[in-house]
Amino acid sequence: MIYVALEDKSEIAVLIPGRSKSSGGCAGRSDAPTGLAIDAKTNRLFVGGHNKTMLVMDADTGKKIASFPTGSGTDAAGFTKRPSASSSPMARVILR
Numbered sequence: 001m002i003y004v005a006l007e008d009k010s011e012i013a014v015l016i017p018g019r020s021k022s023s024g025g026c027a028g029r030s031d032a033p034t035g036l037a038i039d040a041k042t043n044r045l046f047v048g049g050h051n052k053t054m055l056v057m058d059a060d061t062g063k064k065i066a067s068f069p070t071g072s073g074t075d076a077a078g079f080t081k082r083p084s085a086s087s088s089p090m091a092r093v094i095l096r
Contacts (some may be wrong), residue, residue, distance in 0.1 A: 002015040005034055007050075010033065012045065035048035036048075037078050043059045044056055053070060
């Protein structure tokens, strides 16, 4: 699956390769999402946004798991394979 931040609609779209673009639906909602990162092992989607917050959600259900402040200027998200670590340009969090 491919996740796309639809900033103008405040949605996270899901595209499934080989199917029509509307077949994937919506993974969830986030206020002005700009950057996405995924932990494929735990199926967690990290969503950075202009609302100065990073949202952690279940990639399948869209259920909110956690959120934390990032500060101004968030325009990207990243994930490392290091156990339970994620980052955005303005913040770093360790999830336990």
